[in-house]
Structures are given as structure tokens and as C-alpha cells.
Amino acid sequence: MAYTLSGRLQSRLAAAQLPLVAACVLCVVLPAWWPLELAGLMLGVGLVLDVVVYDRLLDYQPGSAAVPLGLLELALVMAAVRAFSIGAPLLPALGFFAGSWLVAQALGHAGLPLLRLSYADDGGELGRIGAGLAVVTLTVFGTAGGYAWSQLPPTVHLSAGIHQGPIVITKREHLVGERGAVVRGGIVVRADHVVVRDVATLGGDYGIEVDRARHVVLDGVQVVGAKIDGIHVRQSTVSIDDCRVDSPAGWTQGIDISFSAGMGMSMVHGCTVVGGMQGIVVDSAEADIHENRVSTTSFQAISMTEMSMGMIAENEVAGAVGAGIACVDQSMCMIEDNRVSGTRPDPTSPGLERQGGYGIISDYKAEAELADNELVGNAGRVGVFAGAVVTPAE
Amino acid sequence: MTPTTPSCAIVGSGLGGLVAYTTLRHGGLAPVEIAVFGTDADPAAAFRANAGAIRQRHMRSESDGHCFARTFPGLAVRSALRDRSLRPLVDSVRDRYRPTVDEFLAHVAEARAASGWDASFRPRRVEQVRAVGGGFELDGDGPFAHVLLAPGHAGLAFPPGLDEDPRAVHAYEPHGYADEVAVVGAGMAAATEWLNALAAGARVASVRRREPERRPLNVERRYFTKRGLDGFRRTGREERIALLRGFVAPSYPAGPEWDEPIARATEQGRFRVEPEVNGAAQVICATGFRRGYAADPLLRDLVGGHGLDTAGSWIVLDADSTVPALTDDARTLALAGACAQWAHPGSDTVVGMKHAARGFLRRVMRWRTR
Numbered sequence: 167m168a169y170t171l172s173g174r175l176q177s178r179l180a181a182a183q184l185p186l187v188a189a190c191v192l193c194v195v196l197p198a199w200w201p202l203e204l205a206g207l208m209l210g211v212g213l214v215l216d217v218v219v220y221d222r223l224l225d226y227q228p229g230s231a232a233v234p235l236g237l238l239e240l241a242l243v244m245a246a247v248r249a250f251s252i253g254a255p256l257l258p259a260l261g262f263f264a265g266s267w268l269v270a271q272a273l274g275h276a277g278l279p280l281l282r283l284s285y286a287d288d289g290g291e292l293g294r295i296g297a298g299l300a301v302v303t304l305t306v307f308g309t310a311g312g313y314a315w316s317q318l319p320p321t322v323h324l325s326a327g328i329h330q331g332p333i334v335i336t337k338r339e340h341l342v343g344e345r346g347a348v349v350r351g352g353i354v355v356r357a358d359h360v361v362v363r364d365v366a367t368l369g370g371d372y373g374i375e376v377d378r379a380r381h382v383v384l385d386g387v388q389v390v391g392a393k394i395d396g397i398h399v400r401q402s403t404v405s406i407d408d409c410r411v412d413s414p415a416g417w418t419q420g421i422d423i424s425f426s427a428g429m430g431m432s433m434v435h436g437c438t439v440v441g442g443m444q445g446i447v448v449d450s451a452e453a454d455i456h457e458n459r460v461s462t463t464s465f466q467a468i469s470m471t472e473m474s475m476g477m478i479a480e481n482e483v484a485g486a487v488g489a490g491i492a493c494v495d496q497s498m499c500m501i502e503d504n505r506v507s508g509t510r511p512d513p514t515s516p517g518l519e520r521q522g523g524y525g526i527i528s529d530y531k532a533e534a535e536l537a538d539n540e541l542v543g544n545a546g547r548v549g550v551f552a553g554a555v556v557t558p559a560e
Numbered sequence: 561m562t563p564t565t566p567s568c569a570i571v572g573s574g575l576g577g578l579v580a581y582t583t584l585r586h587g588g589l590a591p592v593e594i595a596v597f598g599t600d601a602d603p604a605a606a607f608r609a610n611a612g613a614i615r616q617r618h619m620r621s622e623s624d625g626h627c628f629a630r631t632f633p634g635l636a637v638r639s640a641l642r643d644r645s646l647r648p649l650v651d652s653v654r655d656r657y658r659p660t661v662d663e664f665l666a667h668v669a670e671a672r673a674a675s676g677w678d679a680s681f682r683p684r685r686v687e688q689v690r691a692v693g694g695g696f697e698l699d700g701d702g703p704f705a706h707v708l709l710a711p712g713h714a715g716l717a718f719p720p721g722l723d724e725d726p727r728a729v730h731a732y733e734p735h736g737y738a739d740e741v742a743v744v745g746a747g748m749a750a751a752t753e754w755l756n757a758l759a760a761g762a763r764v765a766s767v768r769r770r771e772p773e774r775r776p777l778n779v780e781r782r783y784f785t786k787r788g789l790d791g792f793r794r795t796g797r798e799e800r801i802a803l804l805r806g807f808v809a810p811s812y813p814a815g816p817e818w819d820e821p822i823a824r825a826t827e828q829g830r831f832r833v834e835p836e837v838n839g840a841a842q843v844i845c846a847t848g849f850r851r852g853y854a855a856d857p858l859l860r861d862l863v864g865g866h867g868l869d870t871a872g873s874w875i876v877l878d879a880d881s882t883v884p885a886l887t888d889d890a891r892t893l894a895l896a897g898a899c900a901q902w903a904h905p906g907s908d909t910v911v912g913m914k915h916a917a918r919g920f921l922r923r924v925m926r927w928r929t930r
Contacts, residue, residue, distance in 0.1 A: 168781065168785040168786075168787040168788055169785075169787065173786070225782050225788070229654070230653050232653075276633070279630060283918055283921075284918045285631065286624065286785060287914070287915055287918065291786065
């Protein structure tokens with residue numbers, strides 16, 4: 167077939183209609199936005215290729231080109247899905263793409279030639295139908311986009327200066343602080359899909375408390391002087407990025423994610439935690455502790471305990487007491503590429519071996535999988551206690 | 561209500577006529593609204609004779625070279641369904657599918673029966689077309705508001721000096737093979753005759769003025785759809801004449817089925833290329849058909865009688881294969897087949913005939929719905 171540019175675009179739009187309908191249905195049934203986002207990306211990638219590449223390079227497009235061109239489009243769509251962080255599960259997304267491709271082939275070879283007598287003669291152009299297809303497509307995406315926009319959570323901007331807290335968030339919203347915005351007395355999150363960004367807290371029992379909420383994002387937050395925990399997470403899932411927690415001395419913890427087992431993975435990434443008794447604690451939860459800096463705690467710097475599961479990787483731990491990284495109480499931990507230095511024995515527990523200043527310990531039936539950790543200047547390297555295991559064995 | 565007298569006439573009862581007829585029927589015209597004039601009720605009669613003469617077994621056309629109005633399902637799909645085999649579809653996707661002549665002839669018979677062709681057929685050779693009020697008279701019969709002329713080829717072309725030579729036979733005439741055969745020409749028919757004569761045990765001299773091109777279709781693929789045709793139609797008069805002359809350069813498809821027998825025969829000294837016929841016992845003229853409107857009495861009279869615009873040996877046509885001076889809101893005169901090359905370089909192929917037929921149907925439907 168030798169498409170005209172207009173014919174390519176119109177045929178592309180025609181082939182996109184059935185997948186668009188399917189995507190809309192899936193969006194309602196799942197419910198999730200990824201089917202429509204994926205359909206939009208597929209259509210967008212296809213239209214761009216039509217204009218920029220195919221029309222210029224393919225005067226005549228043999229039927230046998232369908233498979234290689236389909237694979238090219240699949241690769242570009244997958245790259246775009248990653249680039250735009252679309253949460254499409256791989257196998258269903260591949261299935262959706264394959265189904266759409268088959269529909270396009272069936273339409274191009276059979277459906278459209280049946281619908282329009284001169285389809286091949288006209289280089290794929292569909293006449294008035296083509297314009298109608300463009301309108302329908304724009305209407306679908308316009309409607310979906312409008313609906314999505316109407317469902318966006320409100321964004322509350324916190325001005326610079328000190329605000330008296332605690333601020334309690336009970337509905338989905340984005341709380342965004344201007345530079346210098348500080349909440350005295352902490353923030354409490356009790357709703358799903360809340361985002362707290364660029365806000366500092368001062369004092370309070372907890373700097374930020376997340377209670378029974380899923381998919382909460384704490385991005386660029388700073389917590390200073392919380393009396394118990396800097397960030398206190400219970401029965402929730404959170405994604406904590408680029409935070410800074412300064413804890414006072416005493417029975418305090420920087421970040422504590424507890425009692426969230428089975429709810430999904432939480433993440434702590436790129437945070438700086440200073441002071442307090444423990445830096446980052448994961449207790450009965452699943453978590454990924456990645457690329458954080460934890461220093462000068464008066465006890466363990468990073469601890470995964472009570473049947474927790476997760477990864478502790480690429481963190482920098484300095485000046486902990488007792489143990490730098492601890493995998494405890496039947497937890498399963500992958501501990502990789504961390505740098506642990508200057509861990510000292512706990513002076514309050516003289517003679518207690520497990521508090522002997524190890525870089526890493528695995529204690530009480532825990533299973534720790536170690537790889538490529540750098541242990542420097544610690545009183546001990548790796549300690550294994552009470553039926554725990556480390557692999558490879560030390 | 562369906563009219564009871566024909567408003568449309570098709571002059572020519574060959575493949576071009578059948579394609580136009582099935583297209584009009586697809587557009588909703590009843591057999592009684594269409595008159596088909598020709599000398600043989602079998603639309604494949606001329607093709608069958610020509611293909612039989614050169615013992616052609618496969619078509620040069622592809623899956624969409626069929627006579628039904630819609631492109632889909634093509635011959636490959638029909639063959640796949642009939643034989644319960646994916647092979648025709650795979651070949652078609654690779655542009656390698658070639659229906660057999662028998663398959664094509666069976667398809668023509670099916671299209672003839674399914675379309676009601678015989679109900680519209682009028683056995684008469686039309687010798688004159690004249691524009692009159694309300695359309696066109698065909699030898700005084702009519703008027704018909706819309707007429708499509710598909711007169712077919714104007715006759716067999718012989719090289720100068722050979723038309724009276726007793727040794728000479730045209731490839732499209734029934735013939736056997738002598739021990740020493742000279743085949744004049746280098747196109748598809750000539751290549752077929754090389755293989756036929758070699759298979760019959762003859763020694764073959766290929767007489768040619770220029771080397772044949774090797775391509776699957778006689779016209780480049782892009783000229784079969786709008787993209788290529790748009791460029792073709794943007795050409796000026798002289799440029800288009802030069803292009804059309806280029807399209808008649810001899811060619812036949814590439815492939816081992818052609819090359820290997822010739823290579824073997826060349827090694828055995830049974831095949832050679834010669835510039836002249838020399839003393840061959842038999843001369844087969846695979847030189848195609850007479851070309852140009854002047855070679856056809858009907859078209860020559862049409863041009864002379866109405867002072868139509870011509871360029872070289874072609875009648876100047878609009879993009880939809882209609883004659884501009886004789887086509888308006890109330891009437892249509894269109895050409896199909898080899899004589900419509902000004903509008904479509906591949907007009908003598910089935911796909912080219914469909915192009916003319918669809919343009920004709922659009923005109924007719926516009927007139928009917930006014």
C-alpha cells in the first residue's frame with residue numbers, strides 16, 4: 167500500500183477507535199488510568215512516526231513491513247511509558263498493544279477496504295469519515311482529560327513563615343510549602359494519596375504522622391525537634407523522598423514505619439537523618455531504604471525488625487552505636503552496597519555481644535543477604551546471633 | 561423506483577467492461593440500468609485466448625487483481641479459504657502471491673454470474689459514439705447519460721517487415737514451436753515464450769532492441785495508488801508523455817523460475833541473444849499490442865468527430881478517466897483499459913480498470929442523487 171500522509175493519519179485514527187473504546191471500558195472496570203494513557207501514547211507515537219518517518223521513508227509499504235514497524239512502535243511506546251512513569255503492568259500492557267496492532271492490521275487489510283471502495287486507490291484516505299474520526303478521538307481524550315483534571319486533588323500552598331499546627335489532613339490533597347514554610351507542632355495525614363512537599367515541621371510529638379493512609383508522598387520535607395519520631399508511619403504506605411530529619415537526643419527515632427505488613431512497599435530514598443536514638447526503623451512492614459545518610463544515632467542507625475521485609479541499599483551510615491544496620495527478629499533483608507563506618511559498642515550494655523559495635527548484624531532468626539557492603543572502622547564487621555543467617559556466610 | 565431503461569452504457573465486453581459493470585452493480589445500479597455492448601458475452605474471451613496462446617500459467621497481477629468491486633477479499637484470501645492454507649496469505653503479505661490463470665478465469669466466471677452481467681449484455685460492436693442532448697448515442701442507439709468505453713487493445717502489433725513474413729506468428733496467436741525459434745521482444749510475453757520454446761526442445765534466439773527491466777509489475781507499484789498518481793498527474797504534458805513512453809519499456813518479474821531455465825539453456829547453447837531475426841525457421845513476435853487512440857477505429861472516430869484534446873498518441877483525460885470536453889453534470893464519457901493511460905499509468909491492469917470504474921461510478925451516483 168502506498169499511503170498518502172493524510173491517508174496514514176486517517177487510517178491510524180480509524181484503527182485507534184476500538185482500542186480507545188476498550189481503554190475507556192478498562193479505565194472504568196479496573197479502575198485505573200493506564201489503559202487510556204497507554205492508548206494515547208500508542209496513538210501519539212504512531213502519529214509522530216507517520217509524519218516524521220513513515221511518510222518520508224516509505225513510498226510503498228509492503229504488507230511484510232507490518233511486523234518490524236509494529237516492533238519499532240512497541241519499543242518506542244515502552245520507552246515513552248517509562249519516560250512518563252505510566253503505571254501500566256507489563257503483561258496486560260503488552261496484551262493491549264498486541265490486540266490494538268491486530269485490530270489495525272485487520273482494519274487496514276479488510277475492514278477499511280470493505281467500508282470504502284477506493285480505500286487503497288486513495289492511499290488510505292477516508293474522506294469525511296477521516297475528519298469525523300479526528301473529532302471523535304479528540305473528544306475522547308478531551309473528555310477523559312477533563313474528567314482527570316476535575317478529579318485532581320486540591321493543592322494547598324503554605325506560605326513562608328511559621329504556622330501553628332498540628333495540621334491534620336483528612337482528605338486527598340497536595341500540601342506544598344513555599345521556601346521557609348514551617349509548621350509548628352507537626353502534620354497529621356489520615357487520607358490516601360496525600361502529597362506533602364517542601365514543608366518543614368518544628369517540635370511536636372511527631373514531626374509528620376501518617377496514620378492508616380495509602381500512597382502518601384512526603385517529598386522534600388524537613389523535620390526538626392520532634393519529641394518521639396521525626397516521621398511516624400502506622401498501617402500505611404509512604405514514599406519519602408529527599409527528606410531531612412534532625413532528632414534530639416533521648417528516646418527518639420528519625421523515621422519509623424511500623425505495622426504495615428501486607429499493605430505494600432514503602433520507600434525511603436535520599437533522606438538525611440541525624441541524631442536521635444535510632445535513624446530509620448522498619449517494624450512489621452515492607453520497605454525499600456535506599457541512598458540515605460544516617461549519622462550520629464545513639465543506637466542502631468537502620469533497623470529492620472519483627473518480620474519485616476525489604477532492601478537496605480546504597481546508604482551511608484556513620485557513628486552508630488551497637489550496630490550500624492540491623493536485621494532482626496525473623497526479618498528478611500537484602501543489604502547491599504552500603505557504607506557503614508565508625509560504629510561503636512553500646513556503653514550501656516557492656517558485655518552484650520550483639521551490641522558490640524558491628525557494622526551489620528543479623529539477629530534472632532533473621533535472614534540477611536549481604537552484597538558489596540563497605541565496612542570501615544567499626545568495632546566489629548558482621549554479627550550473627552540467635553539462629554539468624556547471613557548469606558554469604560561471614 | 562428502479563428505472564426501466566439503461567442510463568449507463570459500457571462499450572466493450574472484456575475485463576475492463578466487467579470491472580466497470582461489477583462496480584456499478586456494487587453502487588446500486590440494477591442490470592436494467594446498464595447496457596453492455598460487445599462481441600462476446602464471455603468477458604474473459606480475449607484474455608483466455610491470449611493467455612492460452614503463450615501458455616501462461618500465472619498472472620502477473622497480485623491478490624487485488626480481481627474483478628469484484630471491493631478490494632477485500634482478494635484472490636489470496638479466497639484461495640486461502642478454498643484450499644484451507646495460509647500460504648497464499650503469507651505470499652500476499654510478501655508481495656509474492658501470483659494467482660494462476662485458471663484461478664483468475666474461474667474468478668471471472670464467478671463475477672460474471674454473480675453480477676448479472678448477461679442480463680445487461682447486448683451483442684453488438686459499437687463503431688461510433690456521438691455526444692447528443694442528454695448524453696451519448698452509440699451507433700444511433702440511446703441516448704445514454706453515462707458511457708464508459710473499454711474497447712480493449714486495438715490489435716496485435718508486429719515489428720515492421722514481419723507482418724507479411726510467412727515465418728512470423730504473433731505470440732498471442734495459436735502456435736507451436738519449430739526447432740529453431742526467434743522470439744522478438746523482451747517483455748513478459750517474450751520471456752514466457754522463451755521458456756515455452758525451450759521446454760518444447762527448441763533452440764531460441766531472443767531478438768531484442770534493449771535489455772528488459774526486471775520488476776514484478778509492468779508499472780511501478782507507487783503508481784497504483786493516490787500517492788504516486790498525484791505526482792504523475794502534476795507532470796506537464798511533455799513530461800507525462802515521456803513517462804508513459806518509459807512505462808512501455810519491456811519488463812518481466814525477477815526470479816529463479818525465469819533465470820534458471822535460461823541459464824541452463826545458455827550453457828547448452830540453446831539460448832542466445834541476437835540483434836536480428838536472421839534465418840530462424842519460426843519468428844514469434846512477442847511485441848504486444850498496437851498502441852494509441854489512432855489504432856482503434858472507435859476512438860479515432862471519437863477524437864475526430866468531437867475535436868478532443870490529445871497528447872502524443874494518448875487522449876487527454878481528467879484524473880477520474882473522464883473525457884473533459886464531453887463530461888459535465890448531466891453526462892459522463894469515461895475511458896477504461898489501455899486507452900486510459902493518460903489518467904492512470906497502469907490503466908490496462910485490473911487495478912487500473914477499477915480506478916476508472918470507481919471514478920465513473922462516482923459521476924453516475926452524483927447524477928442519480930441530484
